[in-house]
Amino acid sequence: DAGITQSPRHKVTETGTPVTLRCHQTENHRYMYWYRQDPGHGLRLIHYSYGVKDTDKGEVSDGYSVSRSKTEDFLLTLESATSSQTSVYFCASTSPTGPSLGKLFFGSGTQLSVL
């Protein structure tokens, strides 16, 4: 399995506070993604990155920002958390070449609760 680590695994925070979720991968994958999983919606793309300092918005990017200063790290920030951002967040990565081509590898997820 690809080495993708998310931290924290669980977080409870209050409305209006900033929150940063971390994703670290050891596979040297160029592409990285943040998804959120909600009942009835499956996995929806928040932001993605095709390389260091190369990021773009996904389907549900409002209220979120990302940064990628190193190949292995992809940070997701909720600028001012709202209750609608209570969700399970998954980081994923892949490579455009080699055995990872066409497959996404996921971390174990972060359960975020915004009270």
Add this chain to the structure above:
Amino acid sequence: DQQVKQNSPSLSVQEGRISILNCDYTNSMFDYFLWYKKYPAEGPTFLISISSIKDKNEDGRFTVFLNKSAKHLSLHIVPSQPGDSAVYFCAATDNYGQNFVFGPGTRLSVLP
């Protein structure tokens, strides 16, 4: 509008029988399709995939069928086992994996 649809939120099957999970897509630019399996409190894991140049791909108990004209694919699990109980996500991508679009998932329960 959802580009990848899984119209059955849940499915129950008896152990040893066949499980058939369905997926429909709307974007004709999709050229590669994947199935992921997800257990509670874990991340999704890759199960099987199929390229648009094929109509069938088999891996052990798992077979994926693709009908391009109908924009439909299905995952067959034979025989079903209790350990197969999980949520299954259908996903599609173009250009071999830059943008992956997921369906809402189907929860499969395999009853002993």
